[in-house]
Amino acid sequence: MVIDLLKNLISIDSSTIIGGNIAVDFCGKWLAEQGLEVSFFENNGYRMLVSEIGEGDSTLVLNGHVDVVAGSPRQFTPMEEGGRLYGRGSADMKAGVAAMMATFAKLTSRKLGCKLQLQIVSDEEIGGMNCTGFLVENGYRGDFVICAEPTGLGIANQAKGILRVDITAYGKAAHGSRPWEGVNAIEVAYDVYRQVLDLPFAKESSEYYQSPSINLAKIEAGNAYNVVPDECRMGFDIRYLPGQNHEEILRQIGSINGIEVVPGLHAEPIHTARSHPFLLGLADIVSRQTGEEAVFFGQHGSADTVFFAKYGIPAIEFGPDGDNWHGEDEYVDINSVLQFEKILIELACSGKIT
Ligand SMILES: [Zn+2]
Structure with a gap:
């Protein structure tokens, strides 16, 4: 049947x-x-x-x-x-x-x-x-x-729990022919990404899991070849461990200098x-x-x-x-x-x- x-x-x-x-x-x-x-x-x-x-x-x-x-x-x-x-x-x-x-x-x-x-x-x-x-x-x-x-x-x-987070990194705009006069937000964002991977929560493990997973799922920056981008938005999909707390994870991300953090979907x-x-x-x-x-x-x-x-x-x-x-x-x-x-x-x- x-x-x-x-x-x-x-x-x-x-x-x-x-x-x-x-x-x-x-x-x-x-x-x-x-x-x-x-x-x-x-x-x-x-x-x-x-x-x-x-x-x-x-x-x-x-x-x-x-x-x-x-x-x-x-x-x-x-x-x-x-x-x-x-x-x-x-x-x-x-x-x-x-x-x-x-x-x-x-x-x-x-x-x-x-x-x-x-x-x-x-x-x-x-x-x-x-x-x-x-x-x-x-x-x-x-x-x-x-x-x-x-x-x-x-x-x-x-x-694992789910936590989606949008992070915006900032730079300083300049003419594309003189990038040394600006700060490229894409480069800043990449550095922020490395820092997220390095946060204490990312290195924890539990009975069944080696670590939480962090997927850099979206990236958005720049709108012209001749401009140094001054803003870069990243979308993260974090799958965190049972026993971890999503507010603590957000607090740790928020401790990174000079970024804006907007939490999205969350599931326990x-x-x-x-x-x-x-x-x-x-x-x-x-x-x-x-x-x-x-x-x-x-x-x-x-x-x-x-x-x-x-x-x-x-x-x-x-x-x-x-x-x-x-x-x-x-x-x-x-x-x-x-x-x-x-x-x-x-x-x-x-x-x-x-
Ligand atoms: Zn199914």
Whole structure:
């Protein structure tokens, strides 16, 4: 059931708002056909759905996105080969979504020790604020969250935080034929960039990470060949470590002389304790199902987990095994999808979250 469902999902080109909405509606219709109650929401044109089963004081949220990044037309025709299912979104993350849906369908009439809330959203690839951000703001938070991103059945209990910063460096304009009379802001900016890389926060490491990452993503300066530029703007994408504080990072950047610092988007890092009783239970189930000890690790990128982390709700990324997401030849390992579904079912029936 789950692989057929996944193939149907891959066939929907959900790389646009319209396509993403069609995919959400498809999921809702499928769930309703299995006897589940489904609530639809729409925010800024993006559709999403929530479905709930089980009873109890605590809620386990299973969150997944059906939007995908753009792909070539052939990627929207699922292709099975050598135990893999190829297609855009197969790994990221329609496999996770299909497995969660199949889990719900199989558990409809089962007695569970907790509430299970399924959230299917359509804007994760562009930041998630229209869907998961919206659901979380409106109280759909639960007590523990699994975002079924592809993790090879590893448990990603940490993720780096995001901090975007625009920095402007200043020089002194002069005629291009007499550059010694001015100060070139591009050269100043380059020096500022080296100083940012040298700040104390940039050299810290943690259990899973060697260091934060700093990407000089944008640079803008100069408008004529015969002028020494007097202003240079740089855009940084900083991914900082769990345990670091974004205000402290901004303070350190601000200590560099003669620049203007404008903070942009910010998202908290994820740091769900490995010793959380729910995670210990999950690790047990994973090793039983896979025959191997569960692996804990930290993600470099971020996911919809960030919206829950903002409210202190423990969240992890945990899903099937695949590769090449956002690239050509994206695939998911079929066996891992089946294992993932079994793990979810066992987890839901074990009923202990906190
Ligand atoms: Zn994803």
